[in-house]
Amino acid sequence: MKHNKSRYAILGALTWGPQSGYDIRRNIETSVGNFWSEGYGQIYPLLKELVAEALVTKTVEVQEGKPDRHVYTLTKSGLEQLRQWLHEPAEMQTGRIEILLKLFFGRQISMNYNLEQVRHFQNSQRFLLDKYEVIERELQSSHPTDPNLPYWLITLRYGKHVTKALLLWAEETLIQLEALTDETHPFIPAQLS
Amino acid sequence: MKHNKSRYAILGALTWGPQSGYDIRRNIETSVGNFWSEGYGQIYPLLKELVAEALVTKTVEVQEGKPDRHVYTLTKSGLEQLRQWLHEPAEMQTGRIEILLKLFFGRQISMNYNLEQVRHFQNSQRFLLDKYEVIERELQSSHPTDPNLPYWLITLRYGKHVTKALLLWAEETLIQLEALTDETHPFIPAQLS
DNA sequence: ATGATAATATATCTAAAAGATATATATCTA
């Protein structure tokens, strides 16, 4: 069976207070955006479902000139369903890693391009690490007493750990690839039709 | 614009030799399965497209009793299109990380469940690391001279680096969560409807 | 030997997620 996880992201967002679909998207992006994203294509249809299941309620705020604000509020059973999901162990995810698929077939192109590929990756990881460190300092200085801070920092440090590991991997990989430079590239498969 | 990456996984698989859709799936799973997967739902429709674009050719091998074998072979232009893609820098991927979404809302449930969540994750990462180490030894002993081996090991070490980092993170996180145990959980949002 | 299950093989279907687009107004900035 398939599990719709966007559902829980929306219920989670609504624990921060009543919001419109637009608010939900913006708030998800600025809070969990580094490891989770939702588009309107998921949010609006799901909000309808959640209302039908009485997990959220909807109120319409009429605004002059502007389009009406459809504001959604979490219900008790919505909060319960979120909590139930939080209790369940997270699924193991493999996920597709594009750079690895490219490097796996690296013998099909000349070595310089593989090196370039890894260097490009290395730069984006350096950029990411900087970003995480800025966010970490910013969080600690602007919300020092928020009881959610420990949880926020835990998710942030996940990113930092992974990114640092990938920077190490990139460094090692560049050395390993450079040691191979003299071999024949690219390789032409024998059975081409 | 959206990019269909399954396409390149299939072209890549066909560099190993002519195969049926079934072969392609099996071979992808046993080679790049740790960081890439394809289902029949992508493979069969894409093979049709690739034939129409002359990136692969199709031959039907009639078998007695058994269903016909539809065998696909990479063409020169198919190989070219694969190589072109290998040259392009891999896109930065964020991806959804389920355990982080759960921990981000950790204050909604009691601490023991958050600890359990992280311990469960830790176990699965330990299992993964063992698996990677088995594969690494197996690769090095069974294909010691294969010119693709360096590329295979590079992708494997990516996994090892990430997994080791996540084990460190899990250890740290358990300590941080335990230091919080006395605080009030769970938190009830004020504006429940 | 028989029955069960795993493997081979092709193919389709649904659902989830990503991402782009359409529409409309308001506010901010150069």
Added chain:
DNA sequence: TAGATATATATCTTTTAGATATATTATCAT
């Protein structure tokens, strides 16, 4: 004042994940 950005709702298409349908052959255990 023109252009860009922000607010706000909503739909559409494509890609990916995963389950199911069908049918035959091979293998394994009782």
